[in-house]
Amino acid sequence: VKSLHVELADRSYPIRIGTGLLAETRHYAEVEGRRLKLVTDDNVAPLYLEHVLKALNLKEEDVLILPAGEDQKSWGNAERVLDWMLASRLNRDGVLVALGGGVIGDMTGFAAAVYQRGIDFIQIPTTLLAQVDSSVGGKTGINHPRGKNMIGAFHQPRLVLADITTLRTLPQRELLAGIAEIIKYGMLADSDFFKWLEQRLDDLLILDTDALTKAIYRSCELKARIVAQDERESLAGGAGPRALLNLGHTFGHAIETYTGYTQWLHGEAVATGLCMAADLSARLGWMTAKDAERCVKLVARAGLPTKPPAGMKPDEFLELMGHDKKVAAGKLRLVLMRGIGLAVVSGDFDRAALQATLEHFCS
């Protein structure tokens, strides 16, 4: 088992990464003796619920199984979780357990954040994306018909247990979506990790245990460091360090919105966004064309998309990018790179270069 800590004073917590963890009682020491209630989805339940129930000594009435899917990250389901907690007379010393991908993790965390003004919760992420990103850092929330993740709260978990054995049942597209986020960490904060990914990508793709453990550990370590600096994504000076975690996301969100959130997975859209951010950084002379090419090549080798959907036009990109949360005082800010591993947030870039990137990718 590899362990690391998210350092946030009295809200600090461990992340444990390894194989077979979720079935072993000793890995849940942080919530030993507490009353637990578990939320999962109907894809994950048949695969892993039994192991977790045994390890935590829970009964069927302690479990709520929700339908799987991004469209289930809703007010309606958050309310179901809250109703169920109230009906079971869970007190403030109770603990919610999120077993599943980012949808279950975000929504369960949100229910924990607002239930009786906040109770503890733990994360057992079962997708690669959730293990390297969504389970760490305390962003919780649900979608609103007017926008994704528009309702939420910062609420840190007490424990993250990333059992990489669960990735063996993950559909290939979901695995690649997680790989996109791993590549993102190398590009934004660690050129040596990026180089390692260039060397070991094929091992990750065949789910080699050592490679996966190292990639998840390093991704969590980099995210934990940034979250410790800027837990609530401050807006100081335009954008605090946490905004760097959104490398590729402004382009990616435009693609997700354009395609109605149904055709592209978030990680796939981010993958293309990473290529576009690299291209723009090179056009601005902030990184070398060779390094930008390395970024695109790694994304392509992973089998992730490097081009936006056919038919999407530069103007449509610009319009959708204007709705980004990083837009401040009407000015578009992007996460760009001053080299591999050196991301920066900037609103001071040549708009002609952005136009050239959009035209290149939309051609």
Ligand code: NAD
């Ligand atoms: P998801 O939770 O929808 O899971 C993807 C699919 O895989 C689902 O159908 C799920 O049932 C299934 N699944 C989960 N684990 C499985 C397993 N081990 N084997 C087989 N199937 C399994 O999607 P996701 O990609 O994990 O998360 C996406 C969500 O995360 C989005 O809502 C996004 O907004 C959110 N997110 C949050 C943060 C954050 O910081 N909180 C960061 C990134 C993404």
Ligand code: GLY
């Ligand atoms: N996924 C971006 C963040 O946690 O800030």
